[in-house]
Amino acid sequence: MSARLRRFGAILAVGVMAVTSLSGCGRLMSQVGALTAVGGDRVAAVGAAADDILIRERVQVMQWPQCSEAKKAVSCTGAALDGVPITVESDGSSPLTMTITVGTRELFRGEVQPILNEAAGQKP
Amino acid sequence: MSGLSRRDFLALTGVLAGAVALPAGALGSALAAPTLATDVPTTLLQTIRYGPIARGTYRTLQNAPGESFLERIDLLGKAPAAGRAASRRSLCYVGHFSDMHIIDGQSPARLEPMLGQDASLWAGAFRPHDALTVHVASAMVAAMTEARRSPLTGAAMTAAVVTGDSADMHSRYELDWYIDMLDGVTVTPNSGAVGVYEGVQAWAEATYAYHPEDPNDPFGILGFPRLPGLLSAAVSQPVPSVGLVSPWYSVYGNHDTLLLGTFPIGTDLQGWATGDRKAALWPALGVGAFRGLAADASVFTQLFNRLQDQLSAQWGIRRITSDPGRRLFNQQEFMQAHLDSPSAPGPVGHGFTPANIDSGQTWWSADFGPFVRAFGLDTCNQVVGADGAIPQDQFEWLKEQLAIATRENKLAILLSHHNSLTLENDAVPDEGPTQPLIHADEFIAAVLEFPNVVAWLNGHTHINTIQAHQRAGGGGFWEITTASCIDFPQQQQTVEIVDNRDGTLSLFTTVLDHRSPADYTDGDFSVVGLASLSRQMAANDVNENPTMRLGSLSDRNCELLLPSPFDLSTITDAQIQVAQAEALARVVAFEQKAPK
Structure with missing residues (x-):
């Protein structure tokens, strides 16, 4: 439903x-x-887009980000193969955006939906 | 560990071949012939993605390269052994359906007009491909049956499961059609007048709907195709199904429990469902159907009666052909329908037993072969709301049963409709006894106490999702959520449990597209053509977020590793050979009967 x-x-x-x-x-x-x-749509959208970015950027992952939602904000935590923490933060604003950080390095900052659309084969 | 001796092998295949009326050598030959991944059409070989825009914003779909297994070590915590592929052995191979959402689009008990009240609020009340759900089910059963042997190991499918939301709006036709598709029974997905579609997609005043004859509606403006004859073709041609080869099992979804998966069903709505009036516009629906929703003397009675008072006119209602077959089934009928279905592919009851009918208990357990025990849970709230929870009595039963499975060295898999993101429903009845409702955190913590639990298969959100639930100190279980048959990408999956013989297990998840062309050809009204059209329309459904439901690569074709919960060397190769021979006997018998 x-x-x-x-x-x-x-x-x-x-x-x-x-x-x-x-x-x-x-x-x-x-x-x-x-x-x-x-429930779950916002968490799933952020989680899927974040995972696709990690794959695209060839991050070696030990624990894929696990996401949870509180008051529209989504936060996810995981770990790279070398133990460096992976964090994903999204404040739930519209359009949905997120920031992915691996250790101290900001890997991605931007909108979620274009990532999902591109992964599904949509070209502008 | 040794396997069967040649003498034992010949004796076994002879007995099994006799049991399913096969020629003596047929089973032995099948067991000896390895199956290659290239023999099994799955998304490992090819999948489907968006293509160019055809008209407006309406996009076609096209074939895309396959996706190989992505290794996930979240629960292992270290790199897996490199040599495991050479030594692995299959313990159980399961097909997973969920959220089939079979729809009788002509039923008066549907709430399509609410889309005209607020399209974003009521997106699930109507989809442009509502008339094509049986066609999709047929094509999905075909895909699952083509994957009857594992693309990884060649093992025959042990069992298939359906994790709820099989009937979209509680029509008895919807319930019967879903069961028939899985059993291989031909269905003509029509109700009311023979060969004539009577519903909102044929009524001009239903401006919120897609009208294939003349798409001068919001969908047409977006580029949805003009397809004269589509609706009559959809409801008049028989839809065959190849049927499943393996035994299949079922659990309740919220749509199998509440109207639109959300609202209680009052007695007045029963009369409305089988009558000769259907609402085209939402104020009329408020007058007619919601009176039935409000018949339970709850808070809804007061609110909907107020609505009725304000909307006393009967405009927006059409006369249609009444049909008593559209009656709304109740909880007991859902289980009884499974008990009444044919014995093949079985099992009788598909998880439910006469004891469930007698007790009203809506959950069950069953062994999927000799090594795995499945627990079919009912996470649906009986009162109100789409999301779910685990009632205390079922929670206690599960813990008791998991303790038994642990003592018996059975691997355990949980089956439910709701997933861990959607187990937070607190609704209790207005009066009468209640019991605590267990939510996700408590449920997961309790399950983690049982290392034998390796997987939890579910649906509900229509999104491919895989989550690792870690146990403190190592290990845990995998939660695997499949997409649906109704929303894009219209995918289901298989899950194979494999012993790597190095102290680890792997669960291989493989996503299936239904067996219909990626690119729909305008005017193709064959069964597979209509299934293809359904997927294309779902991909363009503006009331949804279709691309999100694909999930990530990390949610689709994956190898999910975890430590073995007990010493799996206690399972001998001979036991595995016997189990696989039993499952393969069904496959070979099917192939001998099936038309080439």
Whole structure:
């Protein structure tokens, strides 16, 4: 399922808050909380684009970046074969951008979507 | 370690050949003949990528070079031994389907008009290729069946799994069509009037939809093709399926549990689903179908009844041919349909047993050959919401079963619909008993207590993704998420567990494109032509982010290494030969019957 239901959830939340302010029912709030989009899209996009950059730049990887999301921001950590840390940071802004750092070297800074499009064979 | 003696080998092949009615020498010859990677059409040899723009922003697709295995050592923590390729032996070879999203596009219970309310919000409610999902399933089953022998080792497929979201909108037709495709039963993907498409893609007022007869709509402006006759061809021609060779197993997805994978199904919606009215515009849907959604006396009742009061007019509804076959299935019917499917390729119930029907327990375990035990989980929330969690009772059952598998020296693989990025649903019912819902972090930590778990196969996000879950002190398990049959790239995969005989295991993941041409030829309404068209439209779906769903090279064809969880030399070559001969007997029997 890929429908983005966040806004719908927000609309419902307004109505439900009116109801629950009277009833104080946490169970209903649990249902409203569940009406969010399928998770994972932003994490997956940043993770895939970062991995493709590491491959393109021929970085020897021991641990491919593992990504997590908090308040739209995505951060990923991994390690090169020589143990040097790999970090990926994205603040979740639109358009989605990221910065990849290997040790102290900034490997990439820029937009995520063009990386994904190019990997899929799209040429401008 | 020695394998079977010649005498034992001949005796085994004789017994197995007799069991599947093969000529005596056929199985022995097949066992002796190695399979080469070049014999198996997978993305190792060739894949599909975007081609030039045809019209507007609409892009064609074209063949692209294959992708070889990328070695991942996240869980090994060191370079693997160079000589392992020469000594490896296959323990289990699994086909992985997920998110097939079979659609009856003429069902009144669909929510397509919501796309007209907000296209970005309701992207999954309608796709331009909604009428072509059975054609894609047929082509995907063909691809999986062509990969019935491993491109790496030649081992025969042990089992196939379907990790949920098989039926898109709860129609009984959708449930039956998905099962039929896997079983090799021909389907004519139509409901209502015979040979006539009655749905939003034929109705001019449904301006949010793609109209292939006259694409004077947002899709046409983008360059989607004009294809007169497409819809009637899609619903009138029978779609054959070659069927799977191996036994296949299934788990629930959120679309198999809730309407649009998100909303509870009320009793009023049942009447709407089988009736003779279908909404073309979203305000009409609010009046009709949402009344059913709101029949559960929850908070939704209050909100949707308010909506109904505000939208009292009946405009935007069309008369269609009613069909009782469009009824919405319930949880028990989902399992019963699997129990009722043909015994071949089996197994009966596809993981579910009569005990599941009796108890209402929607999860199961099964052995995939002698060395691997699979655990089919139900991570879907029964109340509301697309994402999932593990209920406490199922969590406790899993831990007990994993302890047993550990004692029995079985490698374990977990199967679920949701993945670790989407296990955070907290919804509980308005009233009645509840139980804790386990989320991703707790689930992964518990699974890491069992070194025998080597893989977790899942879907849900429609994105090729591979994640390593490390155990403190070394090892861990691989989480492997496959793309879907509905969104681009419309890919599925195989996973092979291989003993490297050096204290390590490798899991080889191989991505499959469905067996249809990369480049669609306008006007080709054959089954493979329509499957090809579906992929091309999915690649151009402006309500999606198609390129993201490919994942990275590190998410597709990979060798995923990890330390062996126990001494695998306890598994003898003779045991492996017997297991592979049993699986290969099915393959050879299939090949003897299949048309050349």
